Amino acid sequence: MKHPVDVHVGKRIRHRRWMVGMTQQQLGDLVGIKFQQIQKYETGMNRVSASRLWDIAHAMDVTIAFFFEGLDSEDREAAMAEMSSMSEQGDLMVDREAQELVRSYYSIPEEQRRRLFDLARVLSDVA
Template sequence: MKHPVDVHVGKRIRHRRWMLGMTQQQLAEKVGIKFQQIQKYETGMNRVSASRLWDIADALDVQVAFFFEGMSEDNDAQTDTVIKGSANDLLTDKEALELVRSYYAIPENQRRRLFELARVLSDVA
């Protein structure tokens, strides 16, 4: 049975890798493992050791704590510790991730204007 913490960490690895436009193969090469192992980490099938998580964090240019952000305070192994209905649900939505990646590819001044437009449109809806 998959542990909810392993699933959450795996989702965070996939999210960050995807945001950087990195393939599983590229991440695996940076970490020095096979891409199949990255697949297993991302699905929560395999638990990521502390040293491996350190290497993955370095390869993805984040702090180790990044992988645990969004976990609930009461970490019960029998419950889903990912907060439902929050931004964490977006980590599994490929369209949302693609939108965010595209958004950050826009020059900053245009991005601010687009953000303001989106805010106005969401207030109207």
């Protein structure tokens, strides 16, 4: 069984990689591993070592802490339940359309982005 922390870290790696527009191959090249290993990290199938996480963080210009954001280390049960729930519902960030939408959203200037967010919130309330 995959450990929920490994799954969480993998999802954060995938999320950041997509946000910067990097392929698995490009990330693998930057850290000196094959893209298949990046795939295994992103799914939580393989655990990322501390030194490899350091390399990945450097390649994607984030702190190591970025990969653990949103994970409460004191509540392992909650983390496991969250991971289980996410797998049952499907991970939104696996959907390519959702990834493209998020990437496009963050390329919009901040003031216009806030207006778009407000519009989306109003539309979802009436749906």
